[in-house]
Every structure is written in structure tokens, then in C-alpha cells.
Amino acid sequence: MVKHKQATYTEFTRKTAKYPKRKEKEYLMLGLMNEAGEVGGAFKKEIRDGVDNTDLIIDELGDVLWYLTRLCDVYNITLSELMDENINKLVRLMSPEDMKEYRGF
Numbered sequence: 001m002v003k004h005k006q007a008t009y010t011e012f013t014r015k016t017a018k019y020p021k022r023k024e025k026e027y028l029m030l031g032l033m034n035e036a037g038e039v040g041g042a043f044k045k046e047i048r049d050g051v052d053n054t055d056l057i058i059d060e061l062g063d064v065l066w067y068l069t070r071l072c073d074v075y076n077i078t079l080s081e082l083m084d085e086n087i088n089k090l091v092r093l094m095s096p097e098d099m100k101e102y103r104g105f
């Protein structure tokens with residue numbers, strides 16, 4: 001189920017990718033940075049304006065997901081594999097005490 005949804009979403013990002021393919025990595029890297037900035041901007045405005053921007057932050061996180069998914073596709077790694085790689089990296093950095101707590105991941 002999860003893998004099916006990931007594959008469908010990756011396919012969806014392929015179909016909605018509108019940029020020059022010869023500059024794909026450049027476009028996607030800049031897009032990811034831009035959308036991450038939009039997440040930060042929405043949160044910043046919560047501080048400045050005293051408002052709840054939760055819906056906007058979630059919307060912008062979705063844009064981050066789109067760019068992240070495109071980059072994973074370009075680098076031939078699935079989101080699931082990326083999660084596993086990240087968990088493995090973090091576990092390697094853990095102290096033996098912390099590792100006991102997170103055993104099973």
C-alpha cells in the first residue's frame with residue numbers, strides 16, 4: 001500500500017514536471033531550496049503577525065515533498081530507501097544508550 005502510493009506519487013511528479021530537462025538538477029535543487037524557504041516564511045509570519053499558518057505550512061511542505069520526490073527520482077532512489085538511508089546514518093551516530101531505545105527501526 002505504502003509502496004504503491006509512493007510509486008503513484010513519483011509518477012505524478014514526472015507528469016507534472018515542467019522544466020527544461022537539460023537543467024533538471026539545477027531547477028530541482030533551486031526549487032527545493034525555494035520551497036523550504038516558503039515553509040520558513042510561513043512560520044516567520046506566525047511570529048510577526050501572531051497568526052496560525054499551519055495550513056499554509058503544510059501546503060508548503062507538500063511543495064517541498066514534490067521537489068524532494070523529483071530529486072529522489074533523478075538520483076534513482078525511492079523515498080522509502082531514502083528514509084532507510086537516513087535512519088541508518090542517524091543510528092550510526094547514536095550512543096549505545098540511545099541505540100537501545102531505538103532498536104527495531
Ligand SMILES: [Mg+2]
Binds near residue numbers: 035038059060063
Ligand atoms: Mg510553495
